[in-house]
Amino acid sequence: MKLYPIHGLGRMAIGLVGVGLLVSACGTSSTGGAKSPKTPIEIGAVVGLTGTTSTNGEYELDAMQLAVKQINAKGGVLGRPLYVDSVDSRSTNEGVVAAIDQLGTSPVALVGPDLSSEIGAVESTIKSEGMPDFIGGTLPSLTHEGNPWMLRNRPTDQYFAAALAQLGVVKDGVKSWDVVHTTDSYGTSAAAYFEAQLKTDGGTLADDIGVTSGTSDFTSAISEIKSSSAKGLVTFITLATDNGVFATQLRQLGVTSSSMLWIAAQPTISAPSLQLAGSNLNGVYSVSDYVATATPEATTFAADLETTYSLTADVNAAFAYDAVEIIAAAITKAGSTSHSAVRNAVLALKNFSDAQGPVNFNQYGDGDSTVYIVEIENGAPVYQTTVALPVIPYIAVG
């Protein structure tokens, strides 16, 4: 059947209309319904469930669900149950921003992202939306950009750096250090802060080696380490598989605990990483904001997570779990779910006790300055001591 002939552009236009209708059918704004006293309170979670940072996402999400379960079992918050609305960030900047947009302003607070570059991507949206966001990234500047909604219940890299230096340089007296760091937003900045701290504490940097995420062979890097004069090694390696391969190869190529003092930053003792590295990390020290044997709360949390979700508790799980606990406590204290009331209540918390240790938020939104020293024995981190650190004023480095 020959109809009115249409110019090629005309067909294009028809198609445009079709696509437009299709898209617009899906794109209407959702307006939240009126909240009755018994409606559940929503906590938004932005986690990496697919893509390259996906080993942490499962731990964070399940830990949050555990917290919610426990709180709801005790009657919820203000008589209302909590629930977690999670969106996959796909481990991309675009995905993380889309996730935040998708969650919108209906949650009382957000948890995540946990990677510093992803947090940078969503920072302006959080600010314009005006809702509390518990971030898992340790980059110090994240809470010093004039955004009052960034809340961080983890120590910053400044604290970790100070702890590392205190342990390695001051306590153990090792002066010359090699630094190996992943070239992502976490590794680069954490290493920079450590290297600055090293200078302050009278140590020297022998070699700085940047490793790309997903490296399958570290032989070249390790031969650099072996040929340097350093007696100490600090690593800021983010991915679990990288940690596993590096630790294994380091030992295979002859660098033992007796030949070099190795302190690994906290991503190395995430549960997936420990699993992969196995016995190669025995004798290695770490600085961490969570270890199961540090406090009774920490131990209870680890036991509960194991029982309920068959997961070994680690820093990422603890961060997410505690975030929910803090949110719940803040809502109770504020007596309201309004964003600003909750935020103010968070800042007003004094010595709030949770799995990571006591939490006190300063005016910038940083709440945790407790860093533990752990030693890895039989493939598990064992609490040694808590580092006594003064309040460290923020400086920008790197």
Next chain:
Amino acid sequence: MTIAAPTTIRPLQRGFRGRRVTGRGALVVLVVVVLLLVTALYPFNDLYTLLLTQAASFAVAALGLVILIGYSGQISLAQAVFFGIGAYALAIGVTTVHLEFWVAAVAGIALAALLGLLLGLVSLKVSGLHYLALVTIGVQTIFELWLLNQVNVTQGPQGIVNIPRAPLPGLSLDGDQAYLVFCLCLLCVLGSLVWWIGRMRIGRAMRAVRENPLAAEVIGIPTYRVKVEAFVLSAVFGAVGGILYTGAYAFISPDDFDLNHSIIFLLLTVLGGSGSVFGVTLGAVLVVFLPEWLEFLQNTYMAVYGLALILLMIAMPTGIWGGLRLIVGHWIKPARPPLPAVPPLTFRAPASKSEVMLAVRSLSMYFGGVKAVDGVDMEVRRGQVHALVGPNGSGKTTLLNVITGIYEPTAGDVLLDDRSITGLRPHVIASRGVSRTFQLIRLLRSESVLENVMVGAQVGRWAEQAHGGLTAQAMAALELVGLSSIAYEDAKNLPYGHQRLVEIARALASMPSLLLLDEPAAGLNDAEKQHLVELIARLRSESLTVVLIEHDMEIVRSVSDAVTVLNFGKAIAEGTCESILRERAVQEAYMGVVDVVA
């Protein structure tokens, strides 16, 4: 003698400036305006506004791939590099160096164009699309590493924040919806530009290069330049897309410009339909939105997304736009504007020049140990039909290939109008007025007859000939060979004899002064051969010089003024048809030596 301007010609597509605004064109513009208004006023939520803006920026970048992959038939897995250069140049320029937005944007586009030029030049050296793909992957890999580690320039993995949007005089783009409309407007404008490029000479040249690079080169299209131009254009659009992207997120980091993103650009281009502006827009929307639409599946949603890509590709291998066209095409036929009735081409008698138009001096062409052409001398007189005959494998086609520049001879010289053309590139030789046809027909099979001949027309020097532009010129050539009635047929649907004639029309459309025909009668039936003979005779009567490779001695006898006989790469006889047939060497070459048994 020039032809008087015929009175029946209607002015036709004279190029963009001369295009009449048709009723249908107005309808299209109206629909697009309505759509833009809808996007501006409809209350999309934040997520959809963001995703649409992202899709728009991806679509703009993919416009570059429409040109590179769809038009010129090349490949790139480095589109994210150009995207990133645009984005980073803008971000660094504005936030660190404190340049004006437009200065930084232009700088970014210029940088990208430069890299596109380099990449294009490199692409000329690699032989084959798979190699080219790998070169682009290599460039992408190195770029990623550089972005990540060159911290003092790019801020490294931390990324760059607070990137401002384009400052428009009198308009604020601070609102996300306003910015979306801006991006869509830009997409419309740039999309129309790319669509127009496809319709114009450069697009036609690119398609010729894509379908048949050798034929394109010999027709007279500077294939190297066209390929490099395609790369430069793809870089420019990529950079513009990157600049739009920075405004969508106000934040960039090296993660945004990795190999995965280059793969996504390739993916959305092919999925949407690589030759079509609208196709890549569809592809961009699909690739950006499909994961969101599938999220309800929870755990398996990304796996289903991968499966969906496979199924879509299997269902619609020419892309979604190709699939839609197929469906729509059942009901809506394509527009076929009426073609002018033009008189056939005529060729001017040349101004007095030397009698010998083409001279071949001691020409040798060796392929390793094979002496395809071995010390051949030949002179073709102006205005004559000179036949080149000989048994199979005697070197006739090789000789033609050397003359037209496809091979550089091992020794010897070729002179056209007393100027040496030895070793010149085929398109340069073509520009000096040499046209040829091929033994194995080399047409653009998926294009219409008219488009095929227009490719020939657009490289010619025929300003004096026909009024009415390329289409009229092509129609005149088709009229000459007698095929003007089937101008809109797809070349691949034609019977063999007609395809042969289309090739000849293409060769004639550029108004050559020397026409080389390689076995034009092969595969023709008697009637077709007769028609061919008449055509050659007519060309000869208009003083066009023709070199004719033929096996059919009847044809040679009836049209040729001079004959050169080759055997095993050597010229064994030259003269008129009668005289060479009497020579013993020629008889032996064709029929062998008779052993007389006593």
Next chain:
Amino acid sequence: MSEVGQLLVAGIAIGSVYALVALGFVLIYRATNVVNFAQGDLAMLGAYALLVTLTVFHLPFWLAGLVSLGVMAVVGILFGLGLYYPLRNRGFMPIIVATIGASVLFENGIVAGFGASPHVVTGMFGTGSFHIGSVFVNDQYALLVGILVVVTAFQFWFFEGTLLGKKMQAVSQDKQMALLLGIPVGLMIVITFSYSTALAGLAGVLVSPVLFVSAGLGSGITMNAFAATVIGGFGDVTGAIVGGLVLGLVDTFGGAYISFTYEQGFGMAVVILFLLFRPQGLFGERVAEKA
């Protein structure tokens, strides 16, 4: 110098992984002109097959490996039939995109099925190793190199010495002609896919004790396998092996002496330079078209 020796061993080890994957890559390309973007992910699937046979069925490593190969051979058949067959006459772009889709499907399907956490598997000889002088050699890598040699020898014998192999060669050189000769081209191509996938799976099985079983195992390998194929000369099997080893060595030595951070870039830079000066690769042929 033991350092050079160690780097040599490391380069050969990782290069052998690329070579093994590149072998399968080349075979698919020669038979079907397809660049398989999912080749590395097929190695990853092999690793997961190994995981299942080791942890669920508790088979010894060598048996688990063989079973995994069998599984991957079946996967290869499905891959060829499901992906290549419907698109076989459509030029190479749609197929490339389909293999990209397959890559997304495999990686995310594994995460959906097994979770995102990587898994540990024990190698053939436990965590065994030996030393050549002071140079450390991982048993598992030594095994991989050994198997690479065996596979190369097998392939040489198979393609040159058996009728089936000759038929497959015929198909890869000229499909039309092979069809006219009565060779079941479709069957040959399916066998090619099956064998190539099994090869990739073999690489995954052998390397997973060292690099762990994770969904992202393959993504870094695909492009390197592609590069190895090109260095060797697209279409040549020996070339793929040499290409893989060259790539591994260039990356390792570049990483040691120039910059570890840019390690992945050295191989690629070499590839680009290579293509500029010798576009047909080490062993490829310059093919000219009849004009």
